[in-house]
Amino acid sequence: MKIDPNSSANLSAQIAKAIRDSIVSGDLIIDERLPSEAELADYFQVSRPTVREALKRLAAQSLIRTQRGATGGAFVNRLSFKEAYADQVTTSTLLLSMNEVSFDTACEARYALERACAPLSAKRRTADQLATMRTEIFRQSQPSLTDEAYCASDVAFHRALVDGADNPVLSYQLAGAVEAMQPLMNMITFTTRSRGIMVCLHSSIADAIENGDGAEAVDCLHNLEAETRKIAADVFAARAASK
Amino acid sequence: MKIDPNSSANLSAQIAKAIRDSIVSGDLIIDERLPSEAELADYFQVSRPTVREALKRLAAQSLIRTQRGATGGAFVNRLSFKEAYADQVTTSTLLLSMNEVSFDTACEARYALERACAPLSAKRRTADQLATMRTEIFRQSQPSLTDEAYCASDVAFHRALVDGADNPVLSYQLAGAVEAMQPLMNMITFTTRSRGIMVCLHSSIADAIENGDGAEAVDCLHNLEAETRKIAADVFAARAASK
DNA sequence: AATGTTTTTATTGTCTGACATTTAAAAGTC
């Protein structure tokens, strides 16, 4: 079923790979129990700590869960979108912060993806999701809001827009793009004026979504992208000049 | 810097979380060396195997790399898009296969995202990427191609289209959506006729991209989505009837 | 003095064996 060449490298990594392949290929079914650590150690001809390191690698990817006790052991996890979100966001955030991705590049990707959702969201959004969008817009119009809280509200607004498409695959893919932008957005100071413009655009988007007008929503998102990039460019230019 | 409450649960998971937080928050810089396993064990007041399990969890997420030898140790990894692709594809594949996501849902997400890339790709694609698209189209027109090879070529074509947008964030996000569909697509038997239609649509897309006509490419992708879903629906209906 | 070789040393990788903890099932008791 799964083998392990004795050559050269990291046993725990090899074992983790062997088991992971068995899961991905479907040899191991959801909720199926893996052999006990002792049995795996015997099978792969390694010690228990080595097997354990391999299992921890898989646990880190949410591929398995472990349970103590008599009927315990390691079980193949049913990977849920909700769990996967967190990893997706963490990874995307690190990628953005570690790879010197420019604000423009991240911004372009984010709005391109959101525009992909807009027509679907215009058709399918629930009343609840529309209400969330309106609530966040109202919140964003409060002048007392800190920049951080404003950004968080911005994320919440766009999450509602994306979730309105009622497609978990899209929501999952976009979680990374939208939420990972938040730290970058947090670096920006929004003036009262720029907040006003954005709130206005958000309202237009919500209107378009409410009216089922996907094309209009896409147009607004184009404008919002342009506006966001302009604000960011101004802030960065001002910051560079003050140095 | 990082603490560890003695309450209740999985020490290695807690330690992994503490270190992960330090990395994500920026307390630990890229390529910085973590304390040795012995020092970490001492610091967290646990044994070395426990620390090792924690480190393996982080290694599984490519957050750290380890090196043996005198100046070895665990180092904070620079997360590259290329490395992240693999995880992204694995996770997306599992999500699709484990969550009973319908073919239509996955298909809808995939083409919605691709349409987001098309206008950018029409503007920026390199000659090389265009050539790749043409090459794959030619390959797809060979009747001797197995269904699996046909699907692989299909993925390669769409990867070239997406990469043409020259935005690593988009490429990363789409890697999951496009490649994770492959196992689902592999379940489909393509008739000579349906292959012909798809090759024709692929050609239209390549033409539009070559001419810098993003809107036309988006139109073609709409048609391709409709065609793909129709073919899949027919195959599934036929399979259900033959039972 | 420069260069090549050997030794030392710090670190991760792995093993052995043990004990603690948890949980469910089996055995025992009322």
Next chain:
DNA sequence: GACTTTTAAATGTCAGACAATAAAAACATT
């Protein structure tokens, strides 16, 4: 029959050891 206790199987954790590796330090040679 219902409740309690015991048992057993599994993961979680620890301690101590040795192997493998790779770089730096010490040494020897030209």
